[in-house]
Amino acid sequence: MIVSRAWAGKRYAVLGLARSGAATVRALLSGGASVVAWDSDAAKREHILPGTAQQVDHAPHDRGLSGGQSDLLRRTGKDMVVADLDTLDLTPFDALVVSPGVPVNTHPLAARARDAGVPIIGDIELFAQARADLPPHRVVGITGTNGKSTTTALVHHILDTAGIPARMGGNIGLPILAQEPLPDGGVYVLELSSYQIDLTRTLDCDVAVLLNVTPDHLDRYDGFDAYADAKARLFAMQSPRHAAIVAIGDAASARIARGLSSRGAALTKIAPGVCLDQSRWPSLQGPHNAQNALAAITACEALGLTAVQIDRGLETFAGLPHRMERVAVVDGVTYVNDSKATNPDSVAPALAAFPRIHWIVGGRAKGDDLDACLPQIGHVARAYTIGEAGPRFAEVLRPYVDVSEAGTLEAAVAQAAAAASAGDVVLLSPAAASFDQFRDYEHRGAAFRAAVEALT
Structure with a gap:
């Protein structure tokens, strides 16, 4: 795992023990820190420290462990307590580390930390602090409302096929702190949401990429401009000599690019509507993937890759699950899973x-x-609406296209299969979150695949 000597002897409060939170706890302990951790989910508490699922520790933050320690804690000999952070004085802590899903704009613990003058950070900031202890490397940071997962995976794939050691993390894949450090010359490729950027202070990316900024997550921000400003902070943390790549297809991104104009040659702007020959890239079809590909090409050029290396990666990229993923062709009809498209712009x-x-x-x-x-x-022959938004979306779409209020995903797939002809595409691209009927977008995509498989 990735650790830093800078954490030794410090005290951290960690809120949220899902994948990134659990990785954060383990990294901090391995780095010599003292940790008080909490999650409202008893199963997550039990996983990080067996014996704490039902018993809430209200002890002071500097209490050592006397028993019930996990193998990790016995092995490292470091100090961790699972305790409800609402019961503790945060003042002695060096930082409150929260998962990106914690709404720091409204969460009372975040307000208490700010009142106490305790920094609120995330695992990406801890990675930034650990960089000085890692072998020489470079970091690519990629943000944007839409397309960042595909672009991050594509950059990683191009590096991998070129034989350059690379790790992919952030908002995609394994938590970055849980991964093994790269050897000399490696590249860390990070997908960064606005939430993660909000919790980061010192990440100086060698290459920073902004794909677009369109309205999203506005419940976490004081208006759209504040959301755009969160994205722009990726460049504010960056050394001016490092490469900044901005797609200027929307007004907010163009405004951010204008603010970086003093960087000169270190700034590359990607204009909308650039024509690329995508015929050799089977998993990168459509105008949005033309932009994603161009951003990835530009980032890889900034890292010094050759055109031959980049082309090889583009041609062999398999795409991402749940993002324009071809699930099957049944009776000449292609079924495409785009479950990750959770807003209209995507x-x-x-x-x-x-x-x-x-x-x-x-x-x-x-x-x-x-x-x-x-x-x-x-391009739409017929729309099939599902979930909570089904009636409203049907109302919006009826002036433009035939609509069936299918209600469930399974019914929508069955109805679309009955109506589609050879050469048509049945596309799950929901323009909405999944939490009304599914655990997450991945669960929704898996249900789509299962419904398609049931057709045969």
């Missing part, structure tokens, strides 16, 4: 990628409109 490029679509849309809406999708509505 759906619009998918609608543009195919000429005749049976569109499955709905879930827990992030807004009342589908305006971003309407320019591509001519």
Whole structure:
């Protein structure tokens, strides 16, 4: 795992013990820190320290452990207590480490930390602090409302196929602190959400990429401009000599690029509508993937890769599950899982990628409109609405296209299969969150795959 000598002897409070939180605890303990950790989920507490699922420790933060220690704690001999952080004085702590999903704008513990003058950080900031202890390396940071997972995975794949040691983390894959350090010359490729950037103070990316900024997560920000400013902080943390890559296809991103204009040659702007020959890249179809590919190409060029190395990676990239993923072809109809498209702006490029679509849309809406999708509505033969947003989305779409209020994903797949003809595409691209009917977008995508498999 990745650790830092700078953590030794310090005290950290860790809120949230899912994958990134658990990795954070283990890394801090291995680095010589003292940790008080908490999660409201008893199963997560039990996993990080057996014997604590039912028993809440209200002891002071500097109490040592006397028993019930996990193998990790016996092996490292470090100090950890599982305790409800709401019962503790945060003043003695060096930082409160929270998972990105914790709403720091409204969470009372975050307010208490700010009142106590305790920094609120995340695992990416801890990675930034650990960089001085790692072999010489470079970091690529990629953010944007849409496309960042594909672009991050693509950059990582190009590096991997070129034989350059690389790790992928952040908002994708394994938590970065849980991964083994790279050898000399390696590259860490990080997908960074606005939430993660909010919790980061010192990450100086050798290459920083912004793909786009469109309305999303506005419940966490004081308006759209504040959300855009969160994205822009990726560049504010960066040394001016390091490469900044900004796609300027929307007004907010163009404004951020103008603010970086003094960087000169270190700034690369990607204009919208650039034509690329995507015929040799089977998993990178559609105009949105043209932009993702161009951003990845530019980032890899900044890292010194050759055109031959980059082309090889583009041609062999397999894409990501749940993002424009071809699930099957049944009776000449192609079924595409785009479950990760959870807002209208991320759906619009998918609608543009195919000429005749049976569109499955709905879930827990992030807004009342589908305006971003309407320019591509001519590609839709019929829409099938599902979930909480189904009735509202049906109302929005009926002036433009035939609509079936299917209700469930299984019903939508069955109805679309009955109506589609050879050459058509049945596309799950929901423009909404999944939490009304599924655990997450991955669960929704898996249900789509199962429904398609049931057709045969």
